[in-house]
Amino acid sequence: MPDADTQVVLVDGCRTPFRRAGTDYADLISYDLARSVLKGISVRNALDVTQVDAVIMGSVIQNPSTSNIARDAALAAGFPNTVVAYTLTMACISSSRAIADGMNLIKSGQAEIVIAGGVEMLSDVPIGFKKEVRKKFFEARKYSSPLQYARFLKGLRSSDLLPRAPEIAEYSTGEAMGESADKLAAGFGVSREAQDAFALRSHQLAARATQDGKLVPEICPIAVPPSFKALRDDNTIRTDTSMERLSKLAPAFVKPFGTVTAGNSSPLTDGAAATLLMSEDRALELGYQPKAILREQVFVAQDPNEELLLGPAYAVPTVLDRLGLSFTDLEVIEVHEAFAGQVLAVLAALESETFAREKLARTSKVADIELDRVNRWGGSISLGHPFGATGARLMTTATNRLWAEDGHFALVTSCAAGGLGYATIVERYGA
Numbered sequence: 001m002p003d004a005d006t007q008v009v010l011v012d013g014c015r016t017p018f019r020r021a022g023t024d025y026a027d028l029i030s031y032d033l034a035r036s037v038l039k040g041i042s043v044r045n046a047l048d049v050t051q052v053d054a055v056i057m058g059s060v061i062q063n064p065s066t067s068n069i070a071r072d073a074a075l076a077a078g079f080p081n082t083v084v085a086y087t088l089t090m091a092c093i094s095s096s097r098a099i100a101d102g103m104n105l106i107k108s109g110q111a112e113i114v115i116a117g118g119v120e121m122l123s124d125v126p127i128g129f130k131k132e133v134r135k136k137f138f139e140a141r142k143y144s145s146p147l148q149y150a151r152f153l154k155g156l157r158s159s160d161l162l163p164r165a166p167e168i169a170e171y172s173t174g175e176a177m178g179e180s181a182d183k184l185a186a187g188f189g190v191s192r193e194a195q196d197a198f199a200l201r202s203h204q205l206a207a208r209a210t211q212d213g214k215l216v217p218e219i220c221p222i223a224v225p226p227s228f229k230a231l232r233d234d235n236t237i238r239t240d241t242s243m244e245r246l247s248k249l250a251p252a253f254v255k256p257f258g259t260v261t262a263g264n265s266s267p268l269t270d271g272a273a274a275t276l277l278m279s280e281d282r283a284l285e286l287g288y289q290p291k292a293i294l295r296e297q298v299f300v301a302q303d304p305n306e307e308l309l310l311g312p313a314y315a316v317p318t319v320l321d322r323l324g325l326s327f328t329d330l331e332v333i334e335v336h337e338a339f340a341g342q343v344l345a346v347l348a349a350l351e352s353e354t355f356a357r358e359k360l361a362r363t364s365k366v367a368d369i370e371l372d373r374v375n376r377w378g379g380s381i382s383l384g385h386p387f388g389a390t391g392a393r394l395m396t397t398a399t400n401r402l403w404a405e406d407g408h409f410a411l412v413t414s415c416a417a418g419g420l421g422y423a424t425i426v427e428r429y430g431a
Helices: 030-044 069-076 094-107 131-140 146-153 177-187 192-211 243-247 280-285 311-323 340-350 353-359 390-404
Strands: 008-015 054-058 084-088 113-121 222-224 229-231 269-279 292-301 330-335 409-416 420-428
Touching: 008 030, 008 094, 008 280, 008 390, 030 069, 030 113, 030 222, 030 269, 054 069, 054 094, 069 084, 084 094, 094 113, 094 269, 094 292, 094 390, 094 420, 113 390, 131 146, 177 340, 192 243, 192 340, 269 280, 269 390, 292 311, 311 340, 311 353, 311 409, 311 420, 330 340, 330 390, 340 353, 340 409, 390 409, 390 420
Parallel strands: 054 084, 054 113, 330 409
Antiparallel strands: 008 269, 008 292, 113 269, 222 229, 292 420, 409 420
């Protein structure tokens, strides 16, 4: 039965090492990464998987063979066939939505233990053909003679048979996300130099966190065939980058005058992440030490034409208001870095009196940003961005930072394709 006083706690979170698309995971499929992370989080917590009520995973570019990847991967990871498992998609906040669903299941009394996370394999995107060719393939299922198969090529050009990768662009606007980031950065006066400096900061912080072992607790090593040598860290971090190198890169989307480049954008990445959620009573009953209490979450939506990546600027003040908190109460801030220009524009909006008045109907700005509290261990620009897994990575990093930095409250926030956004507040357990 639902209990209004039920506290939802995060017991643990982990992820595979994030690897650049086309590198170490190139011979795998997303199912392999999802299976590995589900097995990893259950083994390292000595979890009795028969007690799990649900497995929820986010994924964006799905392999048609494993469209409900949560179910397929859970079975392969040793979960009983009685454990409900489902997959959802909400662009870059897919695993954030999975965590929110898990929280709601526990709050409503429908579950006590949920594993929520996500996976993305950008090394293995489904390749298709133009609509006319797909129609012919469908019709060809009925062919029974060589003459009929000869009709297949009628009306087709050789170029029609070339495979096509899916475009990473807004279907509603036809605009690439990088173009939207360029537009957003220009609208908030974010310079190319500022974007490059933020990207350099991300790589430097991630390199330092890796060297200091701060990321070790959030990574579940994975053994990749054929050598089965365990991978234990990310290969997305550019330890050798510099402002000079970044400044020489050409605009990637709006040419020749754009400010978004490959260097100040998140890379195409393969990876999976998962969080272990429980009701507080169940976690303590089983002898676990919770890491954090999930307090509140907010999902928002804006105009994808003008504010595609500005969701956090709307979600953050809303989630703070719901809990009666101010920005100064947040010791730890984890913001998804799709693009440096997008992050800096969001931070500028939160610091803007004009934005607060005209867009939020507030009398004063939301925050004065202390950048030192933001993404101290690097972010998506350096650590990578497997679309369906990033939300769970952000949650895990934020929670681990709370303990490492003796913080009380953490903010996790992200933009997403479609003009969507998300923000959540977590509290260090026992703070």
